[in-house]
Amino acid sequence: MLRIGLIYFTIICAQLPHLSWAQSFTPSVQAGITASQISGDGAYGFVQFGGIAGGSINYNWGADWSVNFGIRANQKGARIYKSSSSINTYRLRVNYIETPLSLKYAYKSFRFSVAPVFGVKINQRERTQFGEVDNPRIFKDTEWSAQFSIQYVFKEPWSIKLSYQNSLTPVRNHKIDQAYPPSNFVLGEFHQKLLNKGQYFSALSIAAIYNF
Secondary structure (H helix, E strand, O other): OHHHHHHHHHHHHHHHHHHOOOOOEEEEEEEEEEEEEEOOOOOOOOOEEEEEEEEEEEEEEOOOEEEEEEEEEEEEEEEEOOOOOOOOOEEEEEEEEEEEEEEEEEEOOEEEEEEEEEEEEEEEEEEEOOEEOOOOOOOOOEEEEEEEEEEEEEEOOEEEEEEEEEEOOOOEOOOOOOOOOOOOOOOOHHHHHHHHOOEOEEEEEEEEEEEO
């Protein structure tokens, strides 16, 4: 499945420059870094780093509005580092192929966008200080998430984009039926019930974008 996803991704990126025949369509490519975490694991902070890369096609809808469809590879996970008070370590990485569909608004050199994102899991890897985790809990094959982004065009055709992404559906069940630990930050009873359903990814990413 990983090989098929990478082949499909490469074909799309290779075809992007040839799609500029229509003035309303603008192809682009992007590459950057993702910093992520997952709820319910006892680890805090966006400290698991991975890559994000892909391509997209932007359809200009009037002077200020546009719609953008993309396909990208994105690496998410979580991490606990060894510290002076603990030798415990943990590292989780889950690779996805994602397809965001963004509604974008332009204001001067800035682009503000919101997008639903559909992701397909390619593989997962989980390690502690003892090595690979035996019989790990399997992540679900798909993920729905929401993404909010701010993009700045600093020199045509280059821009830089900062994004926040959060799962809308659980990506994996909890170890036990018990819920999300009550000592963790919650926004209220509705949030507690939501977190009880399973684990959710949240991620920050920064990427450089080139428009053809």
